[in-house]
Amino acid sequence: MATMTASKPVGSKSEGPRITVEVPVLRIGEAASDYEGLARYVDSLRNPPGLHLTLLHVGILDDLAQDIVAWTKGLSSPEKTLPEIASWLTELPVLQGFLGKSEKLIPLGGGRLMGLEVDVPQEVHDYQALLVQGLHTLLDDLGLDNIDDFILSSPALGYRSPRWLPHIAVGKARTRHEPEMEIAPVAIECGDSRIRNGQALPSAK
Known part of the structure; x- marks a missing residue:
């Protein structure tokens, strides 16, 4: 089990597993060749068993604790916040597996990666909104103010936009300015939600 401490200076980066709420990708297309064909557009195509769609990025817990300490000016300590965050995550309801579809490759991570933009059922959007609402309530209980601003500014949480865009990172972009690309529609099967590195x-x- 990882040791969570507050000994690092605020702003420093910790080493540790990234915690996310995600769904595993079970299948892309009707045959393996449908996914393998994406190698025409991206470099270093990712191994299919590792593909996933992130619903909520929580980040490295030590870093999130430091973000909270800085925001609350030390009033919320890691000793209090980390068990509360862990309890909230482990008690989340499970989103059942679902079918989605993709017709587009999009640049991710500032242009370093390419991913499939995924059309998902409304219940997936509803579940992701539930996660953000639950995170908001959790942070309020931990004594944070201006929580929307915190969520968007916390380096650990890693939000760049208040709008959630379902996507699956599939490989490296060939250039830093790779454009969006239309592809032949592919069905995507996802499994039940899980806590990565739980x-x-x-x-x-």
Whole structure:
């Protein structure tokens, strides 16, 4: 189990597993060749068993704790916040598996990656909105103010926009200015939601 401390200076980066709420990608297209064909557009196509769609990025917990400490000027300590965050995550309801579709490759990560933009059912959007609402309530209980501003500015949470865009990172972009690309429509099957690196969560108290 990872050790969570507050000994690092605010703003420093911790080493540790990134925590996300995500769904695994079980299938893209009708055959393996449908996914392999994306190698025409991207470099270093990712291994299919590792593909996932992120619903909520929580980040490295030590870094999130430091972001909260800085925002609350030390009033919310990691010893209090980390078990509360862990408890909230482990008690989340599970989103059942679903089918989606993609017709577009888009640049991600400032242009370093390419991903499939995914059309998902409304219940997936509703679940993701539930996650953000729950995060908002959790942060309010931890004593944060201006929570929308915190969520968008926290380096650990990593939000760049208040709008959630479902996507699956599939490989490296060939250039830093790669444009969006239309592709032949492919069906995407996703499994039940899970906590990535959940074994690294501290014990809730």
